[in-house]
Amino acid sequence: MKNLTFLLIGISILILSSCSDKRPVLNDIRSHKTPEHLNIGGTRLFIIPPRRFTIAEDFTGLSKDRDCNIRFDEAKGEKIRKIFSFYNEAAFKKQGKEILEAKKIKVNEYAGKFFVIKGKSEDSEILYLLFGDNSFSVIVSAEYRTDEKQTREEIYTALKSLYYDRDMSATLSALSVYSFSDDTYKFCERLGQFDVYTSDGNLKDAHSQEPVIMVTTLDHLENVELAKLAELNRLGMEQQGATAxxxxxxxxxxxxxxxxxxxxxxxxxxxxQKITYQAFIKKGEKVILVQGIVFEKDIDQLEEIRQFTNSIQLL
Known part of the structure; x- marks a missing residue:
């Protein structure tokens, strides 16, 4: 009986220590898309989500709680080497970040880089996985608490399932609260907080000067006047360098x-010289901002953008 007790205690110790204090290892990713994979709405990325993670409502990605999330950003037409020029050891050090890990990595056939840096608190970390080629770039970032070892382990396991399907067309997130009945402009991709629409569903180089419509949802604004939001938007344009x-x-x-x-x-x-048509549309605690941007030479297309905006259906 005494030996059995020691055996049970030993098994318990093994179970409790199965999630090591040591950070999990992420090497080159070799993945295939399976029925268990979830598409991240607005991107061509697929992943088998960690347990208890759900689709985030206020960013493109997955969330467990406010301290634990995985974010996905895809940019079609953005060369990965340009992203590498912003995300590198020198840039992190310049920002005063403590780099815990840095290495080259591959996601299937795509070249990439992997970084882990110290989070905002002593017991948190943020990882960055970057990959792509000359036609697209992807940034995956995950924030987690180091004292939640099981969750950290599950995040790393999920990243090993990451798959990029370059042949598919990106679709709106299942949580989107709007759609458009007018098909003059077609959904292209999600950039940060914005769903991007173009005439053919492809985002070209910025120098092409093509008209672009950007749509985002602002939450928890039940008692905020639209005029106040519009003024804040104008001030934001000034802060980003817009003049006149x-x-x-x-x-x-x-x-x-x-x-x-x-x-x-x-x-x-x-x-x-640019012109934008903006519409702030309120529904309950949400405000949908639709803004179509054209260069001066295409000012006649603003009416087309206005008609597209008026076709919005709030879900």
Whole structure:
């Protein structure tokens, strides 16, 4: 009986120590898409999610809680070597970040880099997985607490299942609260907080000067006036370097009975004269911001963008 007790205690110790204090190892990823894989809406990325992670509502990715999440950013047409110039050891050190791990890595046939840096608190870490080629780039970042060893282990295991399907067309997130009945502009991809639409569903080089529509959802704004949001947006444009900002054609006509503030904004950015049609559309605690941006030569397309915006269906 005494020996059995020691045996049970030993097994318990093994179980409790199965999640090591040592950070998991992530080497070259060799993955295949399976029925268990989940597509990250707005991207061509697939992953088998960690346990208890759900699709995030306020960013592109997965979330367990406010201290533990995985974010995905894909940029079609953005060469990966350009991303490497921003995410590297020298850049992290310049920002005062403590680098815990840095190495080259591959995700199937794509070249990449992997970094782990110290998080905001003593018991947190942030990892960055970058990969791509001359036609696209992907940034995957994960934030977790080091004292939640099981969750950390599951995040690393999930990353080993990461798969990029370059042949598929990106689709809107299942959590999207809107759609458009007008198909003049087609969903292209998700960039940060914005769903991007272009005339053919492909985002070209910035120098192409093609019209682009960007849509985002702002949450928890039940008691915020649309005029206040619009003013904050204008101030944000100034902070990002826009000059000679002029507002015109301001309207409060509703769209499908939803409170709306729309306007035309002319501004100069990076030496070019641009015009944007903006519509702030309110539904409950959410505000959907639709903004179509054109260069001065395409100002006649603003009416087309306005009609596209009016076709919005709030779900």
């Amino acid at each position: 900002i002029q507002l015109s054609e301001i309207s409060t006509d509703p769209i499908h009975n939803h409170e709306t503030l729309s306007r035309k904004v002319s501004f100069t950015a990076e030496g070019f």
